[in-house]
Amino acid sequence: MIDESLLKSNFIGRDGFRWWIGQIPPISAMGGQVDGEGWGNRFKVRILGYHPYSEAELPNEDLPWAQCLIPTTAGSGAANVSTGVQLQPGDTVLGFFLDGDNAQIPVILATFGRSFSVPSTTYQSPFVPFTGYSSKVEKAKVTPNQTNEQREDSNPSPVSATQEQADAISQKVGYQVFSENFAIGNKIPLANTTKNTRIDKIQSIVKNVIRKVRNLQGDIEKIRQVIRQAADKIVTLCNDLIGGMFNFLIDYLIDLLKKGLDLLYKLVYAQVLAATGNPVVAHLAGVAAQEAMVLPVKALEEAFGCIAGEAIEIMKDLVYDILDSTVGNVERFVSCAADQFAGTLLNSIIGILEGLFEGPLGAVANLLQFFSDFNLGNILRESIGILSEFGAAFACNQSLDNYKGLVNEWTVGGGPSGSVSTLATSLVGAYTNIRDITNTINSGVEGITECFTGALQFASPPVINIFGGRGSGATAIPIFGNLVTNPDGNVTASIIGVQLTNPGSGYTFPPFIEIVDDNDQGYGAVARSIINSNGEVESIYMVSEGENYSIGNIAEFSVLKVLVEEGGSGYDDLTTVITDDLGNEYDYQIVDGRIYQVTPLNNIVNSLPKLSIESDNGFGAILRPVVGALKESGNIPASPDATSVNLFSQEVQVSIDCPT
Amino acid sequence: MAERNKNIYKRQLISFNPNFRIDTANPQMGLSGTDVYKIYGVTDNGDNQSSISLSSGGLFSVYNDHTIQISGGSKNEEGREDVVIIGNNGNVSISANGMIRLYATNIMVEAEEDIHFKAGRNVIMKSGAGRILIDGEKVDIKGTSGNMPSLLGIDFTKRIFEGSFVGIDFIDNAVGGIVKNVVSTVIDSVL
Numbered sequence: 001m002i003d004e005s006l007l008k009s010n011f012i013g014r015d016g017f018r019w020w021i022g023q024i025p026p027i028s029a030m031g032g033q034v035d036g037e038g039w040g041n042r043f044k045v046r047i048l049g050y051h052p053y054s055e056a057e058l059p060n061e062d063l064p065w066a067q068c069l070i071p072t073t074a075g076s077g078a079a080n081v082s083t084g085v086q087l088q089p090g091d092t093v094l095g096f097f098l099d100g101d102n103a104q105i106p107v108i109l110a111t112f113g114r115s116f117s118v119p120s121t122t123y124q125s126p127f128v129p130f131t132g133y134s135s136k137v138e139k140a141k142v143t144p145n146q147t148n149e150q151r152e153d154s155n156p157s158p159v160s161a162t163q164e165q166a167d168a169i170s171q172k173v174g175y176q177v178f179s180e181n182f183a184i185g186n187k188i189p190l191a192n193t194t195k196n197t198r199i200d201k202i203q204s205i206v207k208n209v210i211r212k213v214r215n216l217q218g219d220i221e222k223i224r225q226v227i228r229q230a231a232d233k234i235v236t237l238c239n240d241l242i243g244g245m246f247n248f249l250i251d252y253l254i255d256l257l258k259k260g261l262d263l264l265y266k267l268v269y270a271q272v273l274a275a276t277g278n279p280v281v282a283h284l285a286g287v288a289a290q291e292a293m294v295l296p297v298k299a300l301e302e303a304f305g306c307i308a309g310e311a312i313e314i315m316k317d318l319v320y321d322i323l324d325s326t327v328g329n330v331e332r333f334v335s336c337a338a339d340q341f342a343g344t345l346l347n348s349i350i351g352i353l354e355g356l357f358e359g360p361l362g363a364v365a366n367l368l369q370f371f372s373d374f375n376l377g378n379i380l381r382e383s384i385g386i387l388s389e390f391g392a393a394f395a396c397n398q399s400l401d402n403y404k405g406l407v408n409e410w411t412v413g414g415g416p417s418g419s420v421s422t423l424a425t426s427l428v429g430a431y432t433n434i435r436d437i438t439n440t441i442n443s444g445v446e447g448i449t450e451c452f453t454g455a456l457q458f459a460s461p462p463v464i465n466i467f468g469g470r471g472s473g474a475t476a477i478p479i480f481g482n483l484v485t486n487p488d489g490n491v492t493a494s495i496i497g498v499q500l501t502n503p504g505s506g507y508t509f510p511p512f513i514e515i516v517d518d519n520d521q522g523y524g525a526v527a528r529s530i531i532n533s534n535g536e537v538e539s540i541y542m543v544s545e546g547e548n549y550s551i552g553n554i555a556e557f558s559v560l561k562v563l564v565e566e567g568g569s570g571y572d573d574l575t576t577v578i579t580d581d582l583g584n585e586y587d588y589q590i591v592d593g594r595i596y597q598v599t600p601l602n603n604i605v606n607s608l609p610k611l612s613i614e615s616d617n618g619f620g621a622i623l624r625p626v627v628g629a630l631k632e633s634g635n636i637p638a639s640p641d642a643t644s645v646n647l648f649s650q651e652v653q654v655s656i657d658c659p660t
Numbered sequence: 661m662a663e664r665n666k667n668i669y670k671r672q673l674i675s676f677n678p679n680f681r682i683d684t685a686n687p688q689m690g691l692s693g694t695d696v697y698k699i700y701g702v703t704d705n706g707d708n709q710s711s712i713s714l715s716s717g718g719l720f721s722v723y724n725d726h727t728i729q730i731s732g733g734s735k736n737e738e739g740r741e742d743v744v745i746i747g748n749n750g751n752v753s754i755s756a757n758g759m760i761r762l763y764a765t766n767i768m769v770e771a772e773e774d775i776h777f778k779a780g781r782n783v784i785m786k787s788g789a790g791r792i793l794i795d796g797e798k799v800d801i802k803g804t805s806g807n808m809p810s811l812l813g814i815d816f817t818k819r820i821f822e823g824s825f826v827g828i829d830f831i832d833n834a835v836g837g838i839v840k841n842v843v844s845t846v847i848d849s850v851l
Contacts, residue, residue, distance in 0.1 A: 084790050086676070133678075140678035141706030153674055157683040158700060159731075160690025160713060160721070169688075180700065180711050181723040184691060189754045193776035233757070240780030250804050250816060257820045265825065287825040294817065294826060294834045300803050301816035312700060397796060402773065410753070413721060414691040482664040494664050524689035526717030544693030544717045547664055607665065 015100040022047035022066075022106070024091045026123045027134040029060035034136055034400050041068040041085040045093065045106055046126050053126050060126075066095060066106035079123050087111055089133030112167065113148035120146045122264030134541040143176055160413050161186060163215045165523050168548065172486055184413035185211055185520075194403040198241050199384075202345060204409055205237075206326065210337060213327050227327060231320040238315055238349060244352070249376075250304065250381030256374070257297065260367030264289050267395070289366075294466075296363035311352050318348055323420035350380045392423030404469035405511065415526070416512050418467035461550045462517040464498055466529070466537065469511030474537040478525075479627055480551045481607040494545035495525040496608040497557060497627025503536035513540055522549030530563065539563060540622040540640070545608040559600035559609060560628040562586060568613075568621030575616040580609035595621045664689075679704065692717035 008015045022045040027034055045066040068085045070627030076125045086095065092112045098105040114120070114129075123130040132146055133139055147154045158178040159166050160187035170177045187204035189197065209230040216222045243640065265286035271281035326341045351386050354376050361376065368374050407416035466474040481496035495515060504511075513527040525546030532538040541563055559580075570591045578586040578595075584603035589596045595613070603609070611623045675681035684697040693716035700711040710840040722728065733742025733817035745752060754760060769775060777783055785792055803809035804816045813822075817831060 084676075115795040137677055138704065140704055141702045141709065142675075142678050142681070144678070150668055150671070152666060152687065156680075156688070157675055157681060157686055157695075157698060158702075158709070158711070159675070159688050160692065160695060160698070160715060162691070165691075180690075180698070180713070181709055188755050237780060238695065243780065244803075254816065257822070261820065261824045283825075290821070290826045291826050291830060291834075294821065294831055297820055298817045298831075298834075304804060304816070324799055397735065406751075407753070410755070411691070413719070415717070415719060472810075484664075523691045524693050524717075526693050526715075544689075544715070545664065546693070547689045598716050610665070 012098055012100070018100055018102075018103060018108065019094070020047045020096065021092065021094055022051075023127055023129075024087060024089050024093060025060035025126070026130070027089045029063065033065075036301050041070070042066065043068065043087055043093075043108065045095070045108065047095075047103075047106060048127065050103055051126075056124060057421075060573060064104065064106055064508065066093075066108045068108045088137065089134055090120075090132050092128040092129070114146055115149055116147050116154075118147070118150070141178055143178065145175065162211065162413075162520070164211070164520065165548070168521070171488070181413070182212075182215060182575055183394055185618065186412045187417065188410045188412060190407055190410055192403075192406050192408055194400065195406065195408070195623065196244070197408045198237060198244065199312030199342050199346075200408050201237055202234055202241075203231050203342050206323070206341045208339040208643070209249075210327055223327075228320060231316070232324050233410065234323070234345070235312055235315050238312060238319075238345075238371060239308065241346075242311055242353070244348065245349070245380050245383045246304055246308065248384050249379060251509055252379055252383075253300075256371060258369045260364070260370055261290050261293065263370040264293070264367060266386050293364065293367060296360075298369075299363055300360045303357070307353065307356045307360070310356055311349065314356075315349070317347065318352075322348065346381075346384055347609045350377050352382060401470055401508075404470040407468065407512065414523075416468070416514065417516075418465045418512065418514050451629055460518060462495070462515050462522055462525075462553070464527075464540075465514040465516050466504065466511050469507040469509050469531065469537075471507030471511060471531075471537075474500070474507070474511060474529075475502040476500045476513075476540055478549070479557050479629075479633050480549065481557070481605065481627075482547070483551065484546065484547070491551055492522070492548045493551045494547050495522075495527075495542065495549055496545050496605065497542055498540040499628045500537060500540055503538065505535055507531045507535045507537060511537065517549060519550055522546055525549065539626045540649050541607050541626045543624075548612050557605060557627050557629055559584070559586075559603045559605055559625045561626050562598035562600060562611065563624040563626060564595055564598060564621065565624055566594060566620060566622040567591075568618055569593050571613075571615050571621065575614070576618060577614040578611060578623070579604075579614070580611045582607065582609050584609065586611065593618070595623070598623055600625070678702075690715055692719040692721075 001309035025046055030038075032038055033042055033296075042065045044060060044063040046058075046060070046063050051063065068077060068087065070083070074083035087108070091114075094110045094112065095106050095108040097103045098107055118129045120129070120131045133144070141155045142158065145153065145155050152602045153173060153175060155385045156173075156175070156177060158180040159169060161169070162181040163182065165185075166177045166179040186208045189201040189204050196535060209226055210549045212226050213223050214559075215228065253319065266287040268536065269286040271459050272285040273279060276282065322341060324345050326337060357376055379416075407418075409417040411417055461480070462478055464476040464478055468477060476498045478495045479499055481494040482494035483491055485491050498513065506612065510529040510531050513529050515522075515525045515527065517523075524544055524545040525542065525547055527540050527542050529537050529540045539561070570593050572593070573590055576588065576590065576595075578588050578598060580586070580603070582603070582605055584605070585601055586603075587601060588598040595618075598611075609625050611625060613621055613623070667685065671683040672684045673681065673686075675683075680701045682697070682699050683695065685696065686695045690692065696714040696716055698711055698713035700709070700713075702709045708725040711734060711740065712720075712722050716719050733740060734762060736765050738744055801812060801814075803814070806815070809815040810818070813828060818828060821828075821831060
């Protein structure tokens with residue numbers, strides 16, 4: 001018998017090259033190899049056509065080891081160049097035998113990507129696809145999708161959106177999507193000593209706590225903890241609020257009591273003169289009356305310092321109660337919930353201060369008796385609207401321009417938000433009745449629920465808030481496109497452009513464009529502005545169109561113009577073609593290899609076009625399309641038109657009462 | 661009207677395991693647009709997510725559920741800059757829910773124009789072995805009570821009695837003398 005080895009070269013490829021396809025068995029079959037006790041990159045493998053379908057005939061543990069080849073881009077480990085092998089149990093792999101027909105030394109060359117057709121269930125039997133998760137690689141907080149296809153739903157990543165928005169996406173796409181971070185969407189107040197942002201800061205906390213509580217999904221203990229922390233924070237901010245009120249009140253009282261002193265003297269003088277007929281005695285009596293007021297006035301002066309601390313102590317539980325009621329009654333975030341809270345809080349502070357000042361002001365009643373219309377509550381309400389900051393302390397002729405248009409609030413993951421502090425006075429006025437409600441809470445009577453629930457509200461489209469840039473007056477409205485009918489029948493859209501309705505004035509740098517969605521539903525739209533030499537906003541262009549916004553204006557729009565942000569270089573008239581992904585063409589002008597001007601050719605669009613430049617040698621140009629209404633089509637309605645109302649009016653959402 | 665155009669083809673994902681991945685050109689919309697790239701990690705129990713990402717809206721974000729630590733200069737000589745944070749054109753804003761604590765051998769704050777200190781409650785300045793110097797072209801003090809306003813005659817009481825028939829001496833004697841105790845009693849009784 002001739003030795004078999006004599007008939008073979010025993011070199012790979014010269015004695016036949018045998019391909020195979022096989023499956024990596026469960027990790028339990030890998031023994032010490034997966035515990036760091038083996039060698040090389042090896043996996044057990046059950047090979048189609050060579051190994052039986054039955055574990056009874058060939059247990060997984062008895063399968064041959066297969067080495068893994070590593071692609072040239074991965075590195076062997078030499079010189080510290082290395083990429084780990086990423087095969088998992090259940091993977092279907094392609095390989096060959098190093099020993100040809102002997103088929104005893106398999107090598108894994110590659111793996112087949114998992115498609116959506118491949119089941120990812122637990123291991124059942126050989127050659128049946130199963131999950132790659134194992135005791136060594138367990139599921140984490142990533143959507144447990146185990147596919148590798150060019151599809152949106154393949155191995156989805158956590159999104160840079162709030163958890164509520166991620167939940168909404170989950171409903172839409174049919175699988176669980178996670179938020180990248182719980183902080184996303186939180187409103188973060190920024191320092192500002194030149195503007196009254198106290199109310200903004202409080203509202204930010206309320207917005208954040210509402211969001212946090214919803215994320216906690218009914219975990220009562222944690223919800224209480226979050227509300228307590230937020231309440232403590234709000235109470236801390238009340239120090240500043242009360243301090244601001246006191247500044248106003250003190251100036252007011254100084255003027256008032258000064259007049260009171262004068263009137264007191266005149267009253268006593270007149271009475272004593274009438275009784276005695278002696279002006280000297282009358283004068284001395286008047287002076288004595290004024291001197292008698294020194295101690296009560298001094299007591300009032302001292303009381304200011306004590307009352308602030310006393311009020312803060314009283315407010316600790318009260319703020320918790322108001323916040324707890326607010327959170328408990330808000331099913332869907334709306335900004336007026338924060339407004340309502342702020343209004344309630346302000347009136348509560350006023351109520352508490354009225355009570356605490358009763359004694360000290362009673363001591364100077366002799367001076368206040370001349371002012372029948374004196375009402376501490378009204379004075380404090382008046383103070384809220386004009387809480388001053390450092391601005392008044394600047395020396396004459398010094399400019400405050402540097403402090404105009406500061407961003408007061410930052411949305412985590414979103415960007416800057418404009419201030420709404422001018423609403424402070426109106427908040428107090430709008431929620432004057434709430435003070436009574438807080439009183440009922442104090443007395444243990446349920447009442448706030450009835451006041452905060454019941455009203456129904458349609459989802460309203462987002463609005464454009466233009467702020468900063470040291471100017472004012474610019475206004476604009478969003479333009480919608482990319483309409484999507486969601487599984488719940490609700491129609492949402494992207495914002496494909498922003499129509500400028502007033503250019504404003506006084507801008508020295510481009511103002512911020514904030515897209516405010518009171519429903520906290522839409523996300524992702526980012527716009528920027530450019531200004532002209534007259535200090536007006538000239539254009540607003542979209543950087544990102546976003547999605548999921550309640551729709552408003554859906555009329556026909558076109559690309560009004562194209563802003564050339566960068567001209568690039570190397571462009572020529574012969575080979576350059578500018579188009580967009582909607583099939584539109586654009587005229588252009590090239591100067592010295594740079595794209596100088598791009599002109600749309602009356603291009604009607606229903607989504608934000610993405611411009612592309614074909615050129616043999618040119619590169620680096622950045623073009624920004626500005627979408628708006630055609631000039632001939634007249635004004636765009638600022639509110640949802642009849643068509644859009646029909647589209648979204650079916651969605652009725654529960655909200656809290658909002659002031660009109 | 662069409663749904664938003666999503667370029668799936670451009671997306672490239674390397675997911676090393678359930679705990680770490682690099683995702684580029686994912687068309688999924690976020691708060692500041694789609695992701696240009698995202699490097700994402702999460703602990704086994706999901707307790708801590710961290711990520712670094714750039715959005716199409718131009719926002720570069722660094723997140724971590726727990727502590728973010730930046731440490732530099734362990735091999736620098738004294739006097740070198742260990743950590744430098746630069747805002748090239750605009751502002752640098754730092755906000756904390758708790759305290760912002762600065763500790764160093766020396767702390768320098770310099771502004772080309774103005775420096776603002778504002779506190780909702782107290783501003784306390786204390787020097788140890790040295791002094792507190794307030795030096796300005798114009799120096800003003802404003803207050804309702806305290807030794808400085810009282811000394812300057814701008815406290816609440818004196819401003820009210822200014823122009824009345826009650827003299828400053830009377831007020832000082834009344835408030836600083838025996839009557840001071842009476843004031844305290846009055847305060848206690850009214851609060």
